Amino acid sequence: MSKATRATRALDAAGVAYRLHPYDYDADAQAAAGGKGLQAAAALGIAPARMLKTLMAWVDARAVCVVLPSDRQLQPKALAAATGGKAARMMEVAEAERRTGYKVGGISPFGQQRPAPTWFEQDALAQESVFINAGQRGLLLELAPADAVRVLQAQVAAISRP
Template sequence: MSMATRATRALDAAGIGYRLHPYDYDADAGAAAGGKGLQAAAALGAAPQRVLKTLMAWVDARAVCVVIPSDRQLLPKALAAAAGGKAARMMEIAEAERRSGYKVGGISPFAQQRPMPVWLEHDALGADSVFVNAGQRGLLLELAPADALRILQARTAAISR
């Protein structure tokens, strides 16, 4: 597995410090198993609230990227309200892969193919460090949430439960 991705190259170019954490990706981890984010947290021995999942969504007709703790669910109404829209819904898999340039299970909020606004769950800012997908399945990067917020130019809101 190559450890260099568009996401890591973008962080390197911005001078952001991070640590890479490869793990055994389970393509079959789904809702029944608690999801891929929870599987990644278990594989790394990390608290699920520190392992963030990247979701691709629509707020009205605008594409947005959403980053929330792996043990939480997105609240579409809260996302829509935070983004100044009327409704939010998850993006279709094919569209999410096209827009991000990453495969589902490996979508990183960093260095997406088609940049879009990023929304970060406010509660994720409380940890010293968080784990975020590095741009390929089975590879997370760990960094300070303030650094993620800065490079993503993300907005924060209470958008999950």
């Protein structure tokens, strides 16, 4: 497994401190219930609130990247309202992979091929550090959530529910 990805290179270029954490990726984890993130949290022995998942969505006709804790569900109406749009929906897997250049299960908000505006769940900022995909299945990076928001130039809002 390579430890250098577009995501880690983007963080290196921004001068952000992070730690890498490899884990045994389970391709069969139930994605619909946040299963891949919850499985990764269990593999590393961390609270699910610290394990953030990256989702790609559409708000009206605009692509957006969404980062939220793995134990929470995106609220499309809240996302649409936060972005000033009318409706939000999840992006199809093939389109998310084409836009980001990453495979589902390894999508990182950092170093995407076609970056989209990023929205970050405000509750994640309460954590001292969070874990976010490093751009490769089975590889996570740990960093301060404020650093992630700064590098991504993300907007912060309440866009999910438990």
